Structure formats: C-alpha cells, structure tokens
Amino acid sequence: MDKAIGSGQAEEWKSGWTLVLAASVGFSFFSVLLAATGLFMEPLSREFGWNRSLLSAGPAIATLITAVLSPFYGALIDRAGSRRLALPGIVAVMAATCAFATANGSPVQWIALWVVLGVLLTTIKSTIWTLAVASMFTKGRGLALGFTVSGTALAQAIVPPLGNFLIEEVGWRGAFVWFGLGWGGLSLLLCFLFLYDAHDRNVRSGKAPASRSGDHLPGLTRQEALRSRPLWQVAVSTFVVMFLTIGLSIHLFPILTESGVSRSNAAWLTSLTGIAGIIGKLATGALLDRFRPNWIGGLTMGVTAVTFFLLTVAMSSTPAIVIALLVNGYAAGTKMQICAYLTAGYAGMRHFGAIYGMMSALVALASGLGPLAAGAIYDRLGGYEPFLWAGTVGCLIGGALLVFLPSYPRWDAAESQEKDQVA
Known part of the structure; x- marks a missing residue:
C-alpha cells in the first residue's frame, strides 16, 4: 500500500511540479502589497501627513471585498477553469499595483486604489490556485497544497527586506512599480507556461465539453x-x-x-x-x-x-x-x-x-x-x-x-x- 501511494505521488509530482511552482508564485503575488503595507507607512505619512488609521484602512477594505466576492468568483472558476481567469487577473493586479505610484495625497484616491485592488485581488486569491493543484493531485495532494499556500509565506519573508531596499533606492513610487511589474511579471510568465487544471487536461484529451463546465468531474x-x-x-x-x-x-x-x-x-x-x-x-x-x-x-x-x-x-x-x-x-x-x-x-x-x-x-x-x-x-x-x-x-x-x-x-x-x- 505505502509503495503504491509513494509511486502514485512520484508520478503526480513528475508531471505536476511545475504547476505547483506556478501556483505558489502566483499566490505569493496576492500577498505582496498586503505584506508591504507597513513599509510604505512612514514615507507616505511623511510626504502626505496621513495617519496610521487611513494607511491601515486600505488593506482592511481590500480583504473585506475579497470576502464578499469570493463565492461568486469561485463559481466562475468552476466554469472557466483556473488558467483562463488567472492570466488576465495577474495582468490586472499588476496594473493596479503600479497605480499606487500615482498617489497624490488625496485620502479618497488612496481608498479608491485599495477598493479597485480588492476587486482585482479576488482573481488571484487562494481559490484559483488550490483548485488547479487539487484537481491535478490526488495521492500527493496534501504536500502539493502545502507548497502552494507557502506562496504567502514566501511573500512575507521576501517582501520586507526587498521593499525596504526598493524604497531606499528608487523611492516609494518606484517600489510600487517594481512590485507590480517585477513580481507580477514573474508570476505571469510562470503561469503562462505552467498553469493548468483538470479542465485543461480533459479539454486536451477530448473529454470535456466546450463549455468547460465542471459537471464532468x-x-x-x-x-x-x-x-x-x-x-x-x-x-x-x-x-x-x-x-x-x-x-x-x-x-x-x-x-x-x-x-x-x-x-x-x-x-x-x-x-x-x-x-x-x-x-x-x-x-x-x-x-x-x-x-x-x-x-x-x-x-x-x-x-x-x-x-x-x-x-x-x-x-x-x-x-x-x-x-x-x-x-x-x-x-x-x-x-x-x-x-x-x-x-x-x-x-x-x-x-x-x-x-x-x-x-x-x-x-x-x-x-x-x-x-x-x-x-x-x-x-x-x-x-x-x-x-x-x-x-x-x-x-x-x-x-x-x-x-x-x-x-x-x-x-x-x-x-x-x-x-x-x-x-
């Protein structure tokens, strides 16, 4: 039994390790700005005179928006599959992240930027990555999901020193752009090359209808x-x-x-x-x-x-x-x-x-x-x-x-x- 399980896990990892890599990095992009919020508080407060309540309100609003939209977007993922939604979602979040560089001192604009980001972050939150990985792994699903959700820990470990370096070298506006284009660009590349799910596998093998509905699963x-x-x-x-x-x-x-x-x-x-x-x-x-x-x-x-x-x-x-x-x-x-x-x-x-x-x-x-x-x-x-x-x-x-x-x-x-x- 253990040998059969080990053999099954090895086969799944042999064909799916690149998927897990893409999903983990993609999920890490979801957490980049949330993990970096504290880094931007001092320079933004110094430049615009904003208090911590205003600076902290943005992430809270974004999190609430993703909570409200998650069930609806989850149903959409079932019909369209992870790849079709994740790729444009990453591009949209890249643009929204870069848009923070345009902050002009208006509290209304600052909150609006977070509202837009919250809506777009829904497209790359945990559901889309876990669906892709869970649909392709059975014997090794637990470890595969472990690596996938480690993407947030990756962001939490790398973002603080990287963000501090970027703010010191290119300023807070440049740091937003680098996070958007750099981290987002890497996520987009890996997902373009390796992100797929059971929908895609069945479409390639001719088992799924053109509508890509999950009813065949x-x-x-x-x-x-x-x-x-x-x-x-x-x-x-x-x-x-x-x-x-x-x-x-x-x-x-x-x-x-x-x-x-x-x-x-x-x-x-x-x-x-x-x-x-x-x-x-x-x-x-x-x-x-x-x-x-x-x-x-x-x-x-x-x-x-x-x-x-x-x-x-x-x-x-x-x-x-x-x-x-x-x-x-x-x-x-x-x-x-x-x-x-x-x-x-x-x-x-x-x-x-x-x-x-x-x-x-x-x-x-x-x-x-x-x-x-x-x-x-x-x-x-x-x-x-x-x-x-x-x-x-x-x-x-x-x-x-x-x-x-x-x-x-x-x-x-x-x-x-x-x-x-x-x-």
Missing part, C-alpha cells in the same frame, strides 16, 4: 454541499480557529510586551512563528497524504490551544513562551491548507471553486472579526486573559469537529463508474 452540487454535515463541520472549525488565531496574531506583540517581555525580545520571539509556519505547511501536507486527513487536520487545529493556554498561565517562563509561539507558528499557516484539502475530499471537484469560495469568504470574515473582538475584550475588560481562555477552549472545539468527521466519499469510484458508462 465527480463531486457534490452546490445544493448538496449546503446540506453536507462534513462540510459544515469543516466550515465551522475553520471559522472558529481562524477567528481566534488571527486575533491572537494581530495582538501578539502587545500581549508579550504587556506581560513584561522587552520590545526587542518580543520582536525576536514573534519572528519564530514565520519560520515555524513554513515547516508547518510542508509537514502537514506530507502528513495529510499518509494518514487520516481528519485526524491530522483536527490535531493541527486543536494543538493551537496549547499556545493560548501557555500565554495565559505561563507568561513568566521564557521556554513556555518559545514553545507557545513555535506551536502557533507551526499551525498558523496550515488552516487554509487543511480547509482546502478536506473541502476537496468531502465536496469533490465538480463545484470545488464555488464551494471553496464560500469557505474562503468565511475565512476572510473570521480574519477581520477576530482582531476586532480581541481589541474589544481588551478595551472593556482591561486585559487579554478572557480572549486567551476563549482561544484555549475554541481551538479544542475546532480540532474536535475535524477529528470526528466521517470517511471520505469514494469520488475515485464514482469517476471510474462514469468513465465505464461513457465507454
């Missing part, structure tokens, strides 16, 4: 997905854990400093989460392919409770803090990866774009509400302790929802039966 309809208990469990688990962990991530630095950790040590400690995040994505991907995915997903989600618990009861212990942040970092980057993997398993690929688009919308909503809730709890109660206790309990519940998922439907058997009927 096995899986649930959208109405069936709405009645699927396993998918609801995945959705609720992901929403709860994202709500709590994103709230923690945004407030982690003040949580540490208010507990007596110096600013320099807090900065060093929080950097550990980024390193652990990359390891977590790849390790979780490999584990999902070899063991029961609901157990791996549930344990990975649930173990985040350790972070909240240690930050509540053991803040005086440096080793405990390090363990808490390493655990949080390991699990932090895996939530969307686990969600995509389980959604593909329980929903199939027939309408994966629309179904996963709804999951992405819930994630974006949770990512926006979590930090607000943590801040409100701090303002009302004078500390983060109630939020940390809620995180301990909530992450355990989120993990348990995945552990108790039923077995996957047999989509491979359904697909074989369809092929036999056609033959």
